[in-house]
Amino acid sequence: MNEPTPHPDAGLDALFALARSHRPDTSAAEYAFETRLMARLRARQNTPDASSIWATVSWRFIPLFAACILALTIWQAESASDTTDAVSIASLDNPVAAYFGSN
Amino acid sequence: MVSANSSTPDEQLVEATLAGDDSAFVELTLRHKSRIFGIASRFARDAGELEDICQEVFVQAYFKLRQYRRDSPFEHWILRITTHKCYDYLRKRRRGGASISVDAMLESGYEPSAPELPAPHPDLERLHAALAQLSPKERLVITLLELEERSVQEIAGLTGWSAVNVKVRAFRARAALRKLMEKQK
Numbered sequence: 001m002n003e004p005t006p007h008p009d010a011g012l013d014a015l016f017a018l019a020r021s022h023r024p025d026t027s028a029a030e031y032a033f034e035t036r037l038m039a040r041l042r043a044r045q046n047t048p049d050a051s052s053i054w055a056t057v058s059w060r061f062i063p064l065f066a067a068c069i070l071a072l073t074i075w076q077a078e079s080a081s082d083t084t085d086a087v088s089i090a091s092l093d094n095p096v097a098a099y100f101g102s103n
Numbered sequence: 104m105v106s107a108n109s110s111t112p113d114e115q116l117v118e119a120t121l122a123g124d125d126s127a128f129v130e131l132t133l134r135h136k137s138r139i140f141g142i143a144s145r146f147a148r149d150a151g152e153l154e155d156i157c158q159e160v161f162v163q164a165y166f167k168l169r170q171y172r173r174d175s176p177f178e179h180w181i182l183r184i185t186t187h188k189c190y191d192y193l194r195k196r197r198r199g200g201a202s203i204s205v206d207a208m209l210e211s212g213y214e215p216s217a218p219e220l221p222a223p224h225p226d227l228e229r230l231h232a233a234l235a236q237l238s239p240k241e242r243l244v245i246t247l248l249e250l251e252e253r254s255v256q257e258i259a260g261l262t263g264w265s266a267v268n269v270k271v272r273a274f275r276a277r278a279a280l281r282k283l284m285e286k287q288k
Contacts, residue, residue, distance in 0.1 A: 012281055015230045016249040022227060026140040029150050029157075033140075034132040036154075037161050038125065044162070 113177035121168055132161055135178060139185050145246050146189040148196075156192055160185050179260070186243070186261040193239035233283040241276035248273050 111130070119127035139157050147153035164181050171180050234242055247253045247261065248269075255273070259266045 009277065009281065012277070012284065015226055015284075018224060019227055019230055019250050020252065022224060023141060024144040026137070026144050026153065029144075029153050030136055030140050033136055033154075033157065034129050037132060037158055038129060040158060041125075041128075041162065041165055 114173055117168060117171060117177060120165070128165060131164075131177070135181055136161075138178070139181065142182070142185050142251060143189060145250055146192060146242075152192070156185075156188050160188050163188070183261050183263075186247070190239055190243050190262070193242055197239055229284065229287055233280055233287065236283055237276055237279055240272055241279060244269060244272045245276040245280060 111127075113131060113134070116127040116131050120131065136157065139160055140153065143153055143156040143160070147156055160181065163184050167184075171177065234246070237245065243262065244258060247258045248255070253261070255266050255269050258264070258269045262269070264272070
């Protein structure tokens, strides 16, 4: 009777079994881990990250932004009325052009 | 404040942490660190990297604790974070290019601050060398399946891949590993 042929992955399976039985010893790395972790968490809580700095700064600048928008609106309204005045004056200087321009 | 002892359920400790009781999170860390270190040690190259992975896992758990839904045990949730962190490390390492030789590192003035995790058997060194050459996805799936003895369904839950995907990746990883091991002979 023929002998059973070994499974092609038998060697690999044996290696996996060996690796499973040799779990790395992490006890030294685990020692006082929670102390180091809590220190890191506290340090992180005390240091504001970039997004929170941006959020704080942007809120503080809101009055400045609002003032800028208001000034721009006033300036735009004034310059628009100046343009209308200039067109009216130009039409007085050249009535023919004003006539063709209006038609 | 919750008196954090071994009989307090994880969910209660989570609630206490969310309420600002950090000692409850310390208790959660003490409970789960061995499991997390055990898994991470399968992927970390040295003790320093192992510490980094584990710290990142617990830091993320702490800051994202509000996202933990109570529909599954806390342990599953933190294992999912661990799996993702390990995968991120494998990808980062792969993006970092080929590993630098020890001689080159020492010549450049590098001094190891943390001891390397020892491989206690020459055959295991061969296996680890071959595993290091797999793609991050292949390495993750084969490690969880063969070394951590997780089921396909469990791996699917941890990684977010479908069960079919896990099976296909495991099959490919095994084939690649077999080829690499044959090359080493």
